[in-house]
Amino acid sequence: MDPIYNEYYVTGILTNFVKKLWILDNLSSRSPILQKGVPPNGCFTMAIVQGNGLHIRHKDQARHLPEGIYFCGQITKTLSLDILSSTKAAMIQLFPWTPACFGVSDAHLFTDKICSASELTYFKELNLDIMIGLNNEMVCNHLVKIFSPSFTTNAKVQIITKSTQLILGKRSDITVASLAKSMKCSERHLQKLFKNFIGISPKLFINIIQLREALDDVVYPNDKLTTVIQVALSNGYYDQPHFNNTFASFIGTTPKNFKEKEFYLTIKK
Known part of the structure; x- marks a missing residue:
């Protein structure tokens, strides 16, 4: 794993809406880190x-992102990232249901987009700029302070929360039809909720989570999954061509040609 990359897992009440922070620290270097891939997650x-x-x-x-606070919607393809010299970026990874709990109901407008947080009604009153330059613990303390009072829910948000948690739990062993049945709603209603609160369809969301699980098996192989076809079948793909095509559509290369050092990836505990 690139020494510039590290992860910080949150604790306490913050675990309700933040998965972790991943930090890209190039503050002490005069040289940029170029063309690193960040897959959808x-x-x-x-x-x-x-x-x-x-x-x-x-x-x-x-696009160039100068110093500031930004909000990134669902990413459906791997993006390429350059970290300029004397730069640090702390990425607060929000659970899929988190924006819905803060009133974001037009998430499809932010899919594959990065916006300044100050431009968004949901965040511009939260004094987010104060987090620039803070250490991880202080960032988390501020997030608790601003997030906890604003955290709300309703019937629609509960469906989004439960359905995305179910997908994250079952991963490849779930379909949109079975998901809608579990939520006691129609597939059409579920599609609409996902568009509004997640920004992508439930099928695409399932595919992204399934792919990330397979990607972990490619990066961190175990004794039982030593070949590409074994990784493919264990993660719910029909065959190796199906896996290769899906992998390439999200990551930009095939499993065979995938180079771990060219990407920022989850650190396996």
Whole structure:
């Protein structure tokens, strides 16, 4: 794993809406870190960027993110990231249901997009800029302070929360039909809720979570999963071509040609 990358897992009440922080620390370097891939993971992200900033390339679009706070919707393809010299970025990985609990009901507008948090009604009153330059513990303390009073739920949010938790738990062993049945609603209603609160369809969300599980098996193989076909079948893919095509559509390369050092990936505990 790249020494510039590390993870910080939250505790206490913050575990209700934040999965972890992943930190890209290039503050002490005069050289940029170029062209690292960040695959989709099914989560939303708030980014605290300090210093010279980041360069992002995603879906044929390029953008510079100067120092500030940003909100990233669901990512459906791997994005390419440059970390400029004297830059640190702390990525707050929000659970899929978290934005819904803070009133975000138009998540489809942010799919595959990165916005300044100050532009969004949901966050601009939360004094987020104070987090720039804080250490991980202080960031988490501020998140508890601003998130806890704003955390709300209703029947729609409960469906989103339970359904995404079910997908994360069962991963490849679930379909949209079985999910709707578990939620006691129609598939059409579930599709609408996912568009509004997650930003993508339940099928695409399932596919992303399934792919990330398979990606972990590629990066951290065990004694039982030593071949690509074994990884494919164990993660619910019909065959190796099905797995190869899905992997390439999300990651941008095949499992055979995948190079771990070219990506920022979850650290296996």
